[in-house]
Each structure stands twice: as structure tokens, then as C-alpha cells.
Amino acid sequence: MKRILLLLLVLISSVFDAQVNLNIGSMNVGSAPVSSFFSYSYVQQIYLKQELNINAAGNITGLTFYLDPSATITDSSNWTLYLGHTSKATFTSGTDWIPVSQLTQVFAGNVTKNNNKVEIILTTPFAYNNTDNLVIAAKESAPSIDINNFNEAFHVYPYIPNSTLYYKGDREVVDISSPPGGIRAEYKSAITISGLTPNVTPGCPIILYPSNNAQYISLSPALSWQAVSGASSYKVSLGTSTGGTDVINQQVVSTNNFNLSPSIVLTRNTTYYLKVTAVSANGESTGCTENTFKTIPPIPVNDECTGALLASTFPYTYVQSDAMSSTNNGGFVLACANDGMNDGLWFRLTGDGNQYTIKVAPSTTSFDPKIGVFSGTCTNLTCVGTKDNGGGGTAETMTITTTAGTEYFINVGSFEDDVDMPEDVFTITITKL
Template identity: 80%
Template sequence: MKRILLLLLVLMSCAFDAQINLNIGSTNVGSAPVSSFFSYSYVQQIYLKHEINSNAAGNITGLTFYVDPSATIADSSAWTLYLGHTPKAAFTSGTDWIPVSQLTQVFAGNVTKSNGKVEVVLATPFAYNNTDNLVIAAKENAPSIDINNFDEVFRVYPYIPNSTLYYKGDRELIDPASPPGGLRVGYKSAITIAGLTAHVTPGCPFVLYPSNNAQYIPLSPALSWQAVLGASSYKVSLGTSAGATDVINQQVVNGTTFNLSPSVILNRDTVYHLKVTAVSANGESAGCAENTFKTIPPIPANDTCAGALSVSIPYTYVQSDGMSSTNNGGFVLACANDGMNDGLWFKLIGDGSKYSIKVSPSAISFDPKIGVFTGTCGSLTCVGTRDNGGGGSSETMTLTTTAGTEYFINVGSYEDNVDMPEDAFTITINPI
């Protein structure tokens, strides 16, 4: 009888202690799980499976949120909570709400703060499948606000971009079935999830860069990943096929970044497989997925003046491999006090007509400059340049040609003395 009682006590103790804590020591504040500074709010947060790091599927029996101990939440305490599963890791836009029809309401009522905590016990536990990511959504229904030293008082911690989507306002109660467009942020609630037990070993890191299936990655990228609770170091492996480590084999890294330059230079136009695991005193994370990415294309044919593409009017060309250009010729300094990077080249035979040359960049990070020259590739003479806009802006210049004269058109980065990369763009040349 004593043994049975002891076993029951042990089982009860295990059930009571089954919980997962995620960054509960954070002192940052934000608009999650609800806003305390606006009358109404609706917030959805995504917690990744590997971040939760549960050792098995199980029933979530309660949630604990953390709040500034000096704050009051009396006017922000009418909550409706929903839980659900999702394959998404982040929200793609301000309207990318997870439909409430895919969520389960687990609580509706008033919450209270005690010792810097808001503890919510779920009358009906939520069955977490430990396969998908977990969605926690909260609607705050009280038509008033709390006045505190901080605008927002609930504890949050930084995580991957767009982990949380929220809307907050003072005009009307929010309908979770059709919420208005909200804002995305890269933080989430510090939280305790009751009913689940964490793995002894740390969870898998979420790779930030390169993202899975990314294209046009440079040849010496700086790899980065999200920090993992309890991890003392990380191991990085990189290969040219699934599971391979022919490029990097279990490299131990003490931080959350690893710069391949200058020791490792990747090949162009090649798919790579990246795996990062976390290490602690209790072991290494297991079952971590690989990220695949592809490097930049081969060097374009028109990377040099000698390889300039011939223009036939009207002309439109999409330079999709622009990011692979090199500054092989240095800086084009034919125009006095107005140089530019040696970018991508085109050539046009003049016929006495006037033409409009327009360059439209595909990426906001690319600030293009147009240069037009005559002469030969080894001895250029400046006709004119154009750089009126900033990154992501189109550039347009007018060229009046002389019949029989060969014109070289360079599309490069605007800097005249710093090697800046080009990117994809579209060039159009039309008669005026």
C-alpha cells in the first residue's frame, strides 16, 4: 500500500512539474500576449516546435505570462485565448492571420496578476501534437486601458522576424474571424507552458541566414541562427548533398554566427545543405533539419566592357544574374570627378537619333548608376552619367547619338571609389 501511495505521489509530482519555460527572465516589454496600453487588441504568436522542444506530444494544461511587477493590468484583464497548430514559422504580412476556424478557444474570462505572473489554467487541455508549431492567440476585450510607467508591460523576448502579429486600437472590439491588418514584430511573450516536458538535450537552432531554399547567396556568406536556451555552443556542417559534410564538418562555434570568409569560398551556381545543432552539458540537439540554398550564378557574359551586349532598338534586357558581376576593371573614371563601379556593359551603334535609357533595379539594396562612353574599352571618353535616385530607384538618361559612333553603356553601382555589388535589373532603350 505504501509503495502504491509513493508511486502516486511521484506521478502527481511529475505531472505538477511538467512545464516548459521560454525566456521567463526577460525584462523587455511588448504588445504580447495582449496590449495593456490600448483598449482592445488581438495578438497571434508562433512558437516553433524546436523552440518548445517537448519530449513528446501532450496536453497543454495552462499558460503563464510574465508582467512588470510594478504594473497594473486591471483594465486589460478580459481575455479570450486560442491555441492551434501551424506549419508556418512566421507571418508573411500584416494580414496573414491564422484563421480562427483553425484555432481552439481554450479560455474566456478575467485574468489576474500575482507576483509578476498571469497564470491561466485551461479547463479543457489542448492536445499539442509536437509535430507542428504552436499558435497562441489572445483577444483583450476590456474597453479601457492601464496607465503604467511603460506603455506596454508584458514581458517579451526577441526571436526571428515576424514571429508575432498584432492589432491594437481604441475604437471597437476586434472580431478574430475578420481581424484588420496588423503589425508584425520579432518578439514573443516570455511564457511557461504547463503540461509538456522539455527534452533534456537542447532544441534545434532556427537558421536565420541563409533561409531555407534561398537563392543568389554570395560565395562567402555569414551564417547565422537563433540562440537556443541552454546551449553552450553550436556545431555547423555544410555539404554539397543531403547529409554531406564535405565543405564544413561539425565546426564548433561559440556564438550564433559563423563567417565563411576568408577560409571557405563556395562555388557559384551550386546547391548547398546546411545543418546547425545546439550543444549543452546534457548533449546535442537531435533531428535538426537541413537548410538548402543556392549560390549566385556564373559571372555574366557582359561583365567586362569587351563582352558588352549589342543593343538593337527597341531594347529590353533583364539582367537576372547582375549580382554575379565583378568590379574586374576597377572604377570607371572617364568622367572627371564622377566615377562608378565597373558593372554590366552594353553597346549601341549611333544613328543620329535620340534615345531614352532606363535602368530599373529589382532590389531596394541596389543603387544603380548609368554611364555612357565612347572610344574603346581601354580608352573610354565620357558622354554622361546619371544617378539621381537612391537604392531601389530607377534611373533614366537621354542620349543623343552621332551616326556610326559606338557607345558603351555601363550599369554599375553608384560609388566611385568603393566596390559595391550590383544586382538584378531591367534595362530598356527606346527612341524618343
């Protein structure tokens, strides 16, 4: 009799443990797994294998979604659910839907709220391979809405950007074979996935910043990673070789970020290897991969006026790929009255009495360049003029009339006149007219 009782207890424990709980305590609400505030919706969510953190492939037997206690879903209850596998981690655009041909319908019918949950038992379990990421898609087809204080009903938790793609509207039921353009979100449904057995130790954190193979990272970056469900702390290691810990050696932190500034300053033009593991009462995550990133280039040779690059053959073209490493030197260029500018990158030419057109074309929309032209000497600049007509990503063009034998200094900096903002990649072209 004791053996039978013990066997029953083991079986009950196994069934109870065979479920993955992801942030079921979250109290935020969002448009997933369905929208309750619009008549119709279609939502796809990607749950990464890394986040599921199960010990083997298995059959998904049910899904549980969590609601705000005050919410109703009376008019948001006609659901069709789909599950699938995908190699993608995020949605690349509002039309990057996973095709219905890659999904399996696992439920169709009306759902109800019970104890602030929607629990769905799958008549036919879905075989998850524990190799790919898991797709959970839901279509809601009831023609009315639940007001819920003009808010959504279901609990969601923050996750990596673009891990959810949703469409919601009031005109017609979504044709999932050809969904309309949707909206990407950086959250997912708080969820219980039944039938899968989680690992005892926590999963590996997903490093958010710097991303893998990132370039031009600052010398004191704020490291961040996706919070891991069940983790009580994290260990951070950073080195100059794979597996290295010569910069940070398993630093324990209680949050999902770590700011290197001001105690740690990295070296320019250097590749680093970052590893983060999660820790819980049951142990530490294993098998976590590293992110590699490279810091900003060395300070440009033309960072200071005294190092200005000479334009002697025209048309003169130069691509300033290391502009983000400029230092702004001692402050701001104030030679032009009431029109200061960042001390950016410097060029020079010797006048011959002709006109010259100076064009600066930024390579990123975030960089708003300003052109400043000066005569005199680097220690005693005289204003010739400035140009800043456009915004971020817009090319600036300025024409000057030169005097034979006069040296002209050209500064390309961010448009701000009293705030040190970084420069970015640009191309300067100087043409003699």
C-alpha cells in the same frame, strides 16, 4: 511505506517536468500576450513544433506569462484566451489572422499579477497534437490602460520575423471574427506551457540565414539561426552534398551565428547543404533538417569594359540576371568630371548618326541603377553623359546622339560614385529613334 514515498516522489517529479519553459528569463517587453498600454488588443502568436520540442502529444493544462517587476496590469486584466493548431510558421501580412474557427476558447475572465507572473489554469485542457504548430491568441477587453512608464508590461524574447501578429487600440473591443489590420513582430511571449513534457535534449535550431532554397547567396555569408532555449553551444556542418561536411565539419560555436569570412570562401554557382544542431548538458538535438542554398552566379561576361556586349539589332533587349556577381573591377568609372560611378555591367554600340534611347529597368526595389555612356576606348574613356534621376527600383532613361563610326560604351552600375555597392537584376533596352 518506502515504496509509497518513492511513488509520490516520482509523481511529483513528473508533474514538475511536464511543462515547457521558453525563454522565461527574458527581460525585454512587448505587445504580447496582450498590450497593457492600449485599452484593447488582440494578439496571435505561433510557437513552432520544433521550438516546443516535446516528446509526445499531450494536454495543455495551463499557461504562465511573465511581467516586468515594476509593471501593473490592473487595467489590462480582462482576458479571453484561445489555443489552436496551424501549419503556418509565420504571418504573411498584417491581415493574415488565423480564423477564429480554427481556435478553441480555453479561458475567459480576469487575471492578476502574482510574483511577477500571470498564471492561468485551463478548466478544460487543450489537446496539442505535436504535429502542427501551436497558436496562442489573447484578447484583452478592459477599457483602460496601465501606464508603466509608457511601456508594455509583459516579457518577450526575440524570434523569427513575423511570428507574432497584434492589434492594439483605444476605440473598441476587437471583434476576433473580423480583426482589423495588425502589426507583425519578431518576438513572442516568454512562457511556461504546462502539461507538455519536453524532450531531454534541446530542439533543433531554426536556420534564419540563408533560408531554405535561397538563391544568389554571397561567397562568404554570415550564417545565423534562432537561439534554442537551454542550448549551451551549437554544431555547424556545411557541405556540397546532402549530409556533407566537406566545407565545415561540426564546428562548435557558442553563439547563434557563424561568419564564414575571411577563412572560408564558397564557390560560385554551387549548391550547399547547411545543418545546425544544438548542444546542452543533456545531449545534442537530433533529427534536424538541412537548409540548401545556392551561391551567386559566375562573374558576368560583360563585367569588364573589354567584355561589353554588342547591341547591333534594335530594339536591343537584354536581361542581366547575374548582375549581383559583378566585381567593380579596379574601382570606379571617373571619366565624367565630378560624377563617378560603380564599374557595373557593360554594353556597346556603334554610332550611325542616329539618336538612341537607353532604358534600364531594375527588377528589385533595392537596386538603384545609374547609366553612364562613354566613347573612346576601354583604357581611355571619354564622358558622353550619365543619368540617375530616380531612387531604388526606378527605371532610368537616357537618350544620346551618335556620330557615325564612333563606338559607345554603356555602363550600368549602382548610383554610388565612391562606394562599391552591388548591382542586381535589371533589363536594358536600347532603341533607335
